Amino acid sequence: MLLKIPLAWLQLARQKIRFIVALAGIAFVVILMFMQLGFQDALYESATQVHQKLKGDLFIISSQYKSLTSQQSFPRSRLYQVLGFEGVESVSPLYVQFSKFKNPQNGEKNPIYVLGIDPAFPAFDIPEVTQNLDVLKFPNRVLFDQASRPEFGPVVENFHHNEPVSVEIFPYNGTVGYQVNVGGLFTLGPSFGVDGNLIVNYATILRIFQDRTPEKIDIGLVTLQPGTDVKRMQAALTEILPNDVKVFTRRDYINFEKDYWSVRTPIGFVFSLMVFMGFVVGVVVVYQILYSNISNHLMEYATLKAMGFKNKYLLDVVFQQALLLAVLGYIPGLIISYGLYDVASNATQLPVIMSPNKLLAVLISATLMCFTSGFFSIGKLRSADPADIF
Amino acid sequence: MNEKTIVHIKNLNHYFGGKSLRSQVLSDINLEIKAGEVIIMTGPSGSGKSTLLTLIGGLRSVQEGSLKVLGWELYGASDEKLVQVRRHIGFIFQSHNLLEFLTARQNVQMALELHNEPDRIAKVKAEEMLHAVKLGNRINYYPSDLSGGQKQRVAIARALVSQPKLVLADEPTAALDSKSGRDVVDLMQQLAKEQGCAILMVTHDNRILDVADRTIYMEDGRLFKEVVL
Structure with missing residues (x-):
């Protein structure tokens, strides 16, 4: 009709x-x-922007790993086991750790997420990190996430005014701070669990956190040779590695993190x-x-x-x-x-x-x-x- | 049943309620309505007049007996069939029942929606019909801006615009003062004669009985007498 x-x-x-x-x-x-x-x-x-920006094809984490913010270490030797595999081009460790960042203006300490990388390998697919890789080769130099929440103080402004930005980083339950200089900026942004990020040389992490050893890493980045079948390699590595670690593709890794937030929280x-x-x-x-x-x-x-x-x-x-x-x-x-x-x-x-x-x-x-x-x-x-x- | 017969009712019975509470509302009704005839049905309330109207109008299913409208047997007719029959009957109710969010013209035109008229023609027909009921100057008025008599005239235009062969009217003057009531009935009679349309009207209004060709009287579910004026 x-x-x-x-x-x-x-x-x-x-x-x-x-x-x-x-x-x-x-x-x-x-x-x-x-x-x-x-x-x-x-x-x-x-919650997954770190996962999206990490370099690598496969990611090794502890089988106790629940989410990025509840980090769980595993032996570095697992990473070297992987290196022996045909098709693996390179491996690189990532050390992550919550610490406290003292606001240079008002002295308040706020939790900040510290990502420790090997300066020989730009672990992040972020141009500012790649460009500033040399900065991290100096001891006590760090890169500050300019998209961090404002609670950390006028770090970005001071840096742009070419003032030396010296800040103190504290172990999570410690009272003795560790002096570092901001040597560069990058952009990652906060999440529901993290207010801000620092990228440092992993040696810096080991120095701030006296109880950490280089043998215990948090995330293993595995880069495969071009043309290698990622899924097949994942299966092969899962097969050969002990049960204390998991091997994820990027997609698996992102979904794992999403599931944590949607199901566990x-x-x-x-x-x-x-x-x-x-x-x-x-x-x-x-x-x-x-x-x-x-x-x-x-x-x-x-x-x-x-x-x-x-x-x-x-x-x-x-x-x-x-x-x-x-x-x-x-x-x-x-x-x-x-x-x-x-x-x-x-x-x-x-x-x-x-x-x-x-x-x-x-x-x-x-x-x-x-x-x-x-x-x-x-x-x-x-x-x-x-x-x-x- | 010859060509001129619009409605032919034979031995029609109707009951309300189930089993133990069953009561007969229509008993052995026989009635014939010819083309162009104006019939007025009177009788006390509760005598079954409205029930008979709804049966003829295809608004209820026939239970017993034969009821032919415009050549269709309604006994045992499907709902689909009843809807088809209704489209060839004009209905006028005690209250006008116009859609208040439509203008007079749109209300009349609604009746043509069912007959697949092209929009332009339907519009013209609706307006002509409103002229015919002397509302040519109220075409784009909403019902809320019309008087009771005017609204009932729009309802008449709506009932007649598709040129039905049969109009069923249930106390069309009940809500009107005597002057407008008289106007409305005269108009119905005049238009029905022009279109050759039969009218079966239920009314208690003694002042309008003179428009009828025939008056029938119902009491206790029986058609008691037939008066030829």
Whole structure:
């Protein structure tokens, strides 16, 4: 049947105030979903940016490893075992350690994540690290993450003013600090577990943390010769190495970290729950609109049925209204979310970014939400019985 | 049943309620309505008039007896069939039942949505019909801006615009003052005559009985007498 009279639209548009309130409600839910998804993605994105930037094809970690922020060492000899393998080009250790960084301005000590690399091998696929590799060959020189949270003080400003930036680093439970100079900057950014990052020569880590030995490393970076099958090599290394270590491809490693945050920490659950709650609120808002539209016009709908309109025609009207509400509520929601993403990423330094996936995910959930309400409200429509109006 | 017969009812019975509570609301109804006839049905409330209207209108399933409307047998007809039959009948109700978010013209045009008229033609027809019910100057008004009599006239335009062969009206003047009630009924009669359309009207309004070709009286589910005026 051709729709010459757009009943769905005319009915919504006739009650302007109610229509606008409904759209505001849906826009609000859309914003809620965008923010939750934005932060959720920022959580995973920021938690895995080290993994994404690490050089290498395979990564060896302790089998006790749970996440980057709960580091767990394993014997360095495992790495040398790997070096003997055909197809392995090079290996390099990574030492990681939380420490405390004393704010040079107010003396407050904040936890900072220290990544100790071998200066012979630029462990990170970050141009600033590669360029500053020589800096790390000096003792007591470190690279500071300029995207770190502001709690660490005016390190970046001082560095840009060519002032020598001397800072103190403390072992996590120690009171005696270790003096280092910031010799360069790089960009990695904080995550939900880390406020800031330092890249140092691993010798520096061993000096700050007296209880650490070079034989215990945290992450082993394995670079394969070009053309080597990564999956097959992973299987072979897993086979040959003892059970105290795991061999991951980059994808495995990233997923492992994501799983930790989504399954092991409450935060992943909280985000999923909030998205679901937003959905439920949206269903209720839209249901109110659709239901009252139907129940206020029950006589008229029954009249249409008497005139020979089928139930399907009226169902179509309800679902068209659902779709109209979804799409028209989505647009202002999206525009406001863009603005809020900017505010959120500036405030948290986290990568809260709009992406095509999110655009689509929220559009689909908004539509689903409105259709769900449609399904709940059509029960009332069936009660419009034309035999009752005589 | 000849060509001129629009409605042909034979030995029609109807019951409400199930098993022990079952009560008969229509008993042995026999009625014939010819093309262009205006029939008024009166009788006390609860006598089964509305039930008979809903049966003829295809709004209820026939339980016993034969009921033919426009040549279709409604006894044992599928829901799909009933919907088809309804599209050839004009309905006018006690209250106007107009969609308040549509203008007068759009309300009338709704009846043409079912008949696959091209939009342009449907629009013209709807407007002509509104002129015919003397609302040519209210075409783009919403029902809330019309008086009770005007709204009922829009409802009449809606019922007649697709030129049905049968109009069923249930107390169309009940909500109107005597002057507008008279206007509405005169209009119905005049248009029905022009279109050759039969009207079966239920009413308690004694002032309008004169428009009928025939008056029938129902009591306790029986068609008691037939009065030829």
